[in-house]
Amino acid sequence: MAYGQSDEYSFVLKKDSTLYGRREAKLVSVLTSLFTSAYVLAWSRRMGEGTPLRQAPCxxxxxxxxxxxxxxxxYLAWRQVDAHINNQYNTVFWALVAQGGETPAAAQTLIRGTDAAWKNETLHTRFSINYNDLPAMFRKGSVVTRVRQSVVVKVKEESxxxxxRERCVAQVTHEDIIGDKFYAQRP
Known part of the structure; x- marks a missing residue:
């Protein structure tokens, strides 16, 4: 399992995993390297062919x-709550700047010290934005799990x-990982 939001990803290995002999340095270097490679390889598919990767990620x-x-x-619940808090702040901030005519400094001053209720009310009354209608990817982050799927491994030439065959494939969802439902479905 992995959980990601903003520029952070957390990878969870099973307690009984023996991957790389559980050597910490090896796990960190390989997972970081594979994540960086996957990020680069998926860039144009996710961002569009016309959006160049301007510099190498690190x-x-x-x-x-x-x-x-x-x-x-x-820990995972804390990361998801952090995704929500950061997204709510940024949504209000950029609405105030882009649609409300505020300077970034003025928007920051308006938001400072406010709670979630104020942010939701401001989004709704000033910008007709219902925070709960925003894409779950931004509100909840991304959850990556392995699921079994039937995949085509070859096609017989003659027929x-x-x-x-059944294979484990990565599945990305944007769901609640704070409550029990997620874990009950994946014992």
Missing amino acids: FDGRAVAYPSDAILRD GEEVR
Whole structure:
């Protein structure tokens, strides 16, 4: 499993994983390298062919061994709450600047010290934006899990018949990982 929002991704390995002999430096270097490569390779598909990657990305990495599933869940919940807080702030900030005519400094001053209710009310009354209607990707972040799918591994030349096998593939969703439902569906 992995969880990502903004410029941060967290990768979760099973407790009994023996990947790279559980060597911390090896896991960090390989996961960071693979993530960076995947980011570069997916750039044009995600951003559009006409959007160049202007400079090479650089990601850092670290490994943390959480002592229990409960503490790991708390960490992931904290990351998702942080995604919501940051997105709500940025949505209000840019609405004030782009649609409300405020300077960035004035928008920052208006927002300073406000709570979620004020931000939601400002979005709704001044800009007709319902925060809950914004894409879940921005409000909740991205959850990457492995799911089993039937995939075509080859097509028989003589008959054109597809040969299928079950494979684990990455699936990206934008869902709540704070409550129990997510974990109950993935024991």
